[in-house]
Amino acid sequence: MSESIALLTIFVLSVFIGFEVVSKVSTTLHTPLMSGANAIHGVILVGAVIVTGQADSGLGITVGLVAVVLSTINVVGGFVVTDRMLEMFKGRRPAPSERAK
Amino acid sequence: MSRTWADVAYLVAAICFILALKGLSSPKTARNGNLIGAAGAVLAVIVSLTYGDLDHIPLILAAIVVGSVVAVPAARRVPMTAMPQLVALFNGVGGGAAALVAMLELPNATGGFARVAALFTIIVGGVSFAGSAVTFAKLQELMTTRPVTFPGGPFVFSGVLAAALLLSGVVWNADGTTASAGAIGVLVLALLAGVLFVLPVGGADVPVVISLLNAFTGLSVAASGYLLGNTLLLVAGTLVGASGTILTRMMAAAMGRPLTGTLFGAFTATAGPAAAAGPARPVRSAGPEDVAVLLGYARRVVVVPGYGLAVAQAQHALRELVELLESRGVEVVYGIHPVAGRMPGHMNVLLAEANVPYEALREAEEVNPTLAQTDVALVVGANDVVNPAARTDPTAPIYGMPILDVDQAKATVFLKRSMRPGFAGIDNELLYAPGTTLLFGDAKDSLTKLVAAVKNL
Numbered sequence: 322m323s324e325s326i327a328l329l330t331i332f333v334l335s336v337f338i339g340f341e342v343v344s345k346v347s348t349t350l351h352t353p354l355m356s357g358a359n360a361i362h363g364v365i366l367v368g369a370v371i372v373t374g375q376a377d378s379g380l381g382i383t384v385g386l387v388a389v390v391l392s393t394i395n396v397v398g399g400f401v402v403t404d405r406m407l408e409m410f411k412g413r414r415p416a417p418s419e420r421a422k
Numbered sequence: 423m424s425r426t427w428a429d430v431a432y433l434v435a436a437i438c439f440i441l442a443l444k445g446l447s448s449p450k451t452a453r454n455g456n457l458i459g460a461a462g463a464v465l466a467v468i469v470s471l472t473y474g475d476l477d478h479i480p481l482i483l484a485a486i487v488v489g490s491v492v493a494v495p496a497a498r499r500v501p502m503t504a505m506p507q508l509v510a511l512f513n514g515v516g517g518g519a520a521a522l523v524a525m526l527e528l529p530n531a532t533g534g535f536a537r538v539a540a541l542f543t544i545i546v547g548g549v550s551f552a553g554s555a556v557t558f559a560k561l562q563e564l565m566t567t568r569p570v571t572f573p574g575g576p577f578v579f580s581g582v583l584a585a586a587l588l589l590s591g592v593v594w595n596a597d598g599t600t601a602s603a604g605a606i607g608v609l610v611l612a613l614l615a616g617v618l619f620v621l622p623v624g625g626a627d628v629p630v631v632i633s634l635l636n637a638f639t640g641l642s643v644a645a646s647g648y649l650l651g652n653t654l655l656l657v658a659g660t661l662v663g664a665s666g667t668i669l670t671r672m673m674a675a676a677m678g679r680p681l682t683g684t685l686f687g688a689f690t691a692t693a694g695p696a697a698a699a700g701p702a703r704p705v706r707s708a709g710p711e712d713v714a715v716l717l718g719y720a721r722r723v724v725v726v727p728g729y730g731l732a733v734a735q736a737q738h739a740l741r742e743l744v745e746l747l748e749s750r751g752v753e754v755v756y757g758i759h760p761v762a763g764r765m766p767g768h769m770n771v772l773l774a775e776a777n778v779p780y781e782a783l784r785e786a787e788e789v790n791p792t793l794a795q796t797d798v799a800l801v802v803g804a805n806d807v808v809n810p811a812a813r814t815d816p817t818a819p820i821y822g823m824p825i826l827d828v829d830q831a832k833a834t835v836f837l838k839r840s841m842r843p844g845f846a847g848i849d850n851e852l853l854y855a856p857g858t859t860l861l862f863g864d865a866k867d868s869l870t871k872l873v874a875a876v877k878n879l
Contacts (some may be wrong), residue, residue, distance in 0.1 A: 372650070
């Protein structure tokens with residue numbers, strides 16, 4: 322049970338961090354931010370790798386590998402496309418009035 | 423690698439993700455933030471491959487290569503206008519992966535909480551996958567972008583969701599093959615719920631839904647982290663879930679409507695003042711030559727780009743026109759509504775791609791005070807974001823939404839495809855105002871003609 326409480330603690334603290342880090346983002350960056358957050362949850366690849374590596378039936382391995390492919394698309398595509406978007410913002414006006422929303 | 427070192431590495435990766443989100447919140451640090459996040463993901467995957475006695479490593483590596491080969495060209499080549507549907511797609515496959523991971527882990531999950539986490543992951547991941555697929559189809563225009571409703575829709579949706587929860591209760595108690603078979607049933611119901619969830623959402627509200635589904639996937643990843651006892655997945659998923667929720671609320675606020683209105687607006691049917699049916703009212707339309715004269719001899723022009731510009735992929739043509747006007751000494755700025763485009767902030771990305779200098783882009787609250795001194799407001803493919811009903815008509819569905827006050831300008835020119843109202847489905851009084859001129863046609867066509875006409879002045 323104590324491990325559950327530890328995980329719960331981590332969960333609650335992460336919620337607050339998640340709220341905090343994006344609370345002052347300007348609308349200009351909504352699209353890249355959404356895309357970047359999207360890439361971050363692609364780290365489910367870690368989970369897919371672990372369950373596939375522990376699978377022992379043919380079906381289990383197959384399903385696991387599908388999960389690996391899908392999550393790789395999520396994480397790799399997510400970071401690449403976000404970088405491409407942000408590349409276009411470079412070298413322009415330094416900071417478009419970071420207005421608190 | 424020992425368990426301790428693996429956990430330390432996961433902690434480092436988690437910190438990378440926090441720094442990534444933090445960095446992405448400010449234009450100066452955004453690109454580095456994204457790279458830090460990518461580095462964290464690479465580190466985490468390497469750790470997962472090297473720690474613990476995993477089998478089938480060559481197969482897993484091959485699958486990672488396959489995924490990368492699919493993802494990189496898609497991410498590199500997709501046009502910027504198609505960005506929202508690509509983000510939806512990436513989000514959906516992430517949710518699908520989380521659901522599959524939970525399906526595989528469910529039989530090993532002992533203990534009530536772990537089972538709940540597994541079932542939660544399957545349901546939310548499944549909803550996210552199917553919902554994102556429908557979102558993709560709507561944005562890619564593989565299906566209608568109008569809300570799809572049918573009688574009893576909300577009841578069917580609630581029924582499917584209730585069935586999924588009920589079956590989850592059964593699976594929670596079952597063991598072995600019964601549990602696995604039941605879990606497949608739960609996944610199918612979740613997929614169906616995802617489809618029903620997004621169908622009634624109208625095209626203009628789809629971006630808010632992408633953001634919400636993004637948060638959903640985050641939560642399902644967090645739950646799978648609990649299930650696998652993996653703190654990194656827990657932290658990363660929760661970060662995305664929490665920040666995605668905030669982002670979704672900010673977007674809904676920028677559209678001036680509560681989130682429930684976005685999601686269930688179509689459910690409760692459009693009771694608002696529908697476009698006043700009746701005989702067509704007179705409008706003043708003009709040819710490109712007339713509009714060119716108006717623009718070419720103006721001192722100050724404010725361009726208001728909208729959804730229609732993105733659809734017509736006319737951002738390059740628009741930049742050409744603006745540069746031409748500037749070379750004639752006209753002062754031109756762009757007034758960008760927060761939700762212009764297909765995603766909040768999307769218009770900024772589109773115009774940046776067309777090499778529009780960042781200095782020319784102004785936010786609504788910056789532009790509004792200057793509109794009274796503006797000769798021409800050129801509205802390209804926007805409607806609801808300039809509809810004065812948001813200020814004046816308390817019964818309008820968009821009442822209270824911040825708009826660009828183009829009715830204050832001395833003259834207003836609309837480039838529109840037709841007289842069809844915007845997504846809010848309400849008439850725009852401004853179209854009938856005496857100072858308003860309409861130029862009908864596809865935005866790209868019209869802009870190209872305007873460029874030619876201004877050159878001939």
